[in-house]
Amino acid sequence: MKIEKNSAVTFRYKLSDVTGKVLDGSTEPMAYLHGGYGNLFPKVEQALEGKVAGYQATLELSVQDAFGERDESLAQVIPKSDFPPGVKVGGQLQALGPDGHARMFTVMKIKGQSVMLDGNHPLAGKALRFSVSVTDVRAATDEEIAHGHVHGAHGHHH
Numbered sequence: 420m421k422i423e424k425n426s427a428v429t430f431r432y433k434l435s436d437v438t439g440k441v442l443d444g445s446t447e448p449m450a451y452l453h454g455g456y457g458n459l460f461p462k463v464e465q466a467l468e469g470k471v472a473g474y475q476a477t478l479e480l481s482v483q484d485a486f487g488e489r490d491e492s493l494a495q496v497i498p499k500s501d502f503p504p505g506v507k508v509g510g511q512l513q514a515l516g517p518d519g520h521a522r523m524f525t526v527m528k529i530k531g532q533s534v535m536l537d538g539n540h541p542l543a544g545k546a547l548r549f550s551v552s553v554t555d556v557r558a559a560t561d562e563e564i565a566h567g568h569v570h571g572a573h574g575h576h577h
């Protein structure tokens with residue numbers, strides 16, 4: 420069957436930067452609910468619309484199509500005394516962003532008594548290459564549509 424709104428799509432993917440360096444990928448197939456539920460980049464969903472199992476493509480995603488521009492207001496310097504002991508470079512913690520909403524910050528650098536945090540997505544500001552291979556397409560169940568995600572082996576567990 421063709422991919423259309425409320426299809427449960429199983430796929431594998433590989434995410435690279437524009438030089439072809441692999442940044443992320445799936446070793447196991449993953450599943451998403453097609454139709455604008457925010458499970459996948461909109462540009463990738465557009466490319467998959469109407470396609471069938473076996474379809475493969477490599478899509479170029481601009482910064483806006485991927486994780487968006489970096490927001491420098493999310494790069495913050497916090498005194499080390501504000502942290503619990505054991506703060507490490509590369510660690511993540513949840514803190515309030517400038518908009519008052521909780522978000523994940525990554526510890527970028529520790530310099531003396533200052534800790535540099537970055538609340539941007541690690542891939543923000545980057546154009547990306549998304550290689551996708553569709554392995555299965557089926558109609559989603561009513562429950563999956565109500566939840567906005569796919570259940571089962573490759574989907575959401577709860």
Ligand code: ZN
Pocket residue numbers: 563566568570575577
């Ligand atoms: Zn669910």
